[in-house]
Amino acid sequence: MLTIKNLHAQIEDGTEILHGVDLNIKAGEVHAIMGPNGSGKSTLSAVIAGKEDYEVTQGEMEFEGEDIMELSPDKRAHKGIFLSFQYPVEIPGVSVTNFIKTAINETRKANGQSDMGASEMLKLIRGNAEKLGIRKDFLSRSLNEGFSGGEKKRNEVFQMMMLDPKLAILDETDSGLDIDALRVVADGVNAFKNEGNAVLLITHYQRLLDYIVPDFVHVLHEGKIIKSGDKNLAKELEERGYDWVIEEAAAKV
């Protein structure tokens, strides 16, 4: 589904953050990217989503066999890429409901469909809100305004469920969540994933991966994936930290 080859990306001042990332995600898979702070995890998710602050200087990125490098972020979203933000911004005066309704209908429009009917929309909203334990009055609040960290993350997953993307990138979704909230969010993601879509989890901590079990775990260090494994790799990292992986990779060079 997503194929990234030798991806190099830099920020405005020319500093390169990604130094040749290779990643291959197939439908039905759950991948996790772990790594120390500053390794470039959030940059990777931003580059996949198409944020213009980053310039890709080398490499290829294909989504469902199509080169998406030249596509603007909204067009990539229309293709089915979803990013759950680490720090979701506030948009005052725009209700959660209004925002998601606009997002859904703009995507449908881009894909040649008509707007979703009001009753269908309402049913979908209610259903997903219930699954995530989101109260009704929450939906009429301004998007992210005054939300706690946990509420923001839950709202991101809510949007994911509403938009039903092909690839859901969850950037540090577990940070700021207590155990109960984490469980609710994980249940939502697990209910979402199926044979047709894929999930890319970006996380520091092993904990989330107890709930959302990955098929592949990659370690990102200084803008490059230095090791890949299965869910056991995550457990090993939890016990031993990142140093041994970094040393091992250095020794290889």
Added chain:
Amino acid sequence: MSNTKYTEDDLREDLSSQKEYEFGFTTDIEYEDFPIGLSEDIVRKISKRKNEPEWMTEWRLEAYREWLKMEEPTWANIHYEKPDFQNISYYAAPVQKKVLNSLDEVDPELLKTFQKLGISVAEQKRLSNVAMDIVVDSISVKTTFQETLSDLGIIFMSISEAIQKHPDLVRKYIGKVVPKTDNFYAALNSAVFSDGSFCYIPKGVRCPMELSTYFRINKEGSGQFERTLLIADEGSYVSYLEGCTAPARDENQLHAAVVELIAMEGAEIKYSTVQNWYPGDSEGVGGVFNFVTKRAVAERNAKVSWTQVETGSAVTWKYPSCILKGDNSIGEFYSVAVTNGYQQADTGTKMIHIGKNTKSTIISKGISAGKSHNNYRGLVKVNSSAQGARNFSQCDSLLMGNECGAHTFPYIDIKNKSAQVEHEATTSKIGEDQLFYCNQRGIDMEKAIALIVNGFSREVLDQLPMEFAVEARKLLEVSLEGSVG
């Protein structure tokens, strides 16, 4: 619009054959007698042409004489080339608007804007002066409307007609809220006003529909010096809509209107304005100067609410105000002012608390884009007599891009210790992060800006009557097109 079929000869013929004007109150002064410029003679001619009674002519002349003694104000934070008052025609010849056969004959750019604003085909035809089909009978719609109003004793007509048919009412109230000596532009307006609305709601009557200028078809079509007088008698209610979202292209650069509202004991007036006059070209040349004096007086237990959406004009200069004269009276001001390109706005309100337990609310949203400048200027004045006065003001500015400016000039003048005055102000920029967030959800740049701007303006837009609100939202989107850097 092409004029190849309709020649000057045709026009002259039409004008000379025009015998009756809608309300039959004009005389036969030839248009050659109306040179440009202003003098007592011109003021008399204006009055005579409208067949006005002596007192009205005198009133105009007094205003003109006062105007001569006044100096043009320069304290606002706006820069514009001063109008040459002797180079303006103060009486627009009533040009018979050319009737088109179909929308195909209308400027396609104009049609595109109509479509973006979601204006219905029937309304587009009316606005472009396309002959209406028999099926859409605007005349019968208007008649039904007028019948309903007259059954209730509501008077709603052009002010020129009101001076003829209800002279006592007009004479009693005109100039009582905005005296002819109030300011330079009010004095000018008082001398030369050409038309406007007059409305009277009798005691205890709740006007059942929104009154809008749509139903007062103004054949004279100048709109340059409009004068509106709206009186809500005790216990009555009226909601009035002024303006329309369709871009109004006008050759007259100066628009100096005066609006006076009187809310008597227990009455409520809701006055909504949507203004989209020509803002000038992409170089900032041309465009309407919208210099308006709007003021309301609220008696005991009365309420006046001003709501405005200002997106047009090269320069907007206006402070719809409330004099909270009666005890327990309430004044509200909700405003969204958008400036783009080279536009400038210096707008706000004055809330004057005189009676006891009066309350005022000010919510002002300024959106600046391009190279424009947006100023909020507000006065909250609490007189020594105003025991228990309360005010809440919120002024928010939204900046788009790095070349525009937003300024706030709040004045607070309190002479009574029991007053409670709250003022909040925020300034924000549309963040790239906000835009990216929307983009990532499949919302493109233009739609994202519209969403964010509408969210920002929501408190104000929620005050508008529903159909107006829908149009106003679209208007905000259209007026900020191309403002993304």
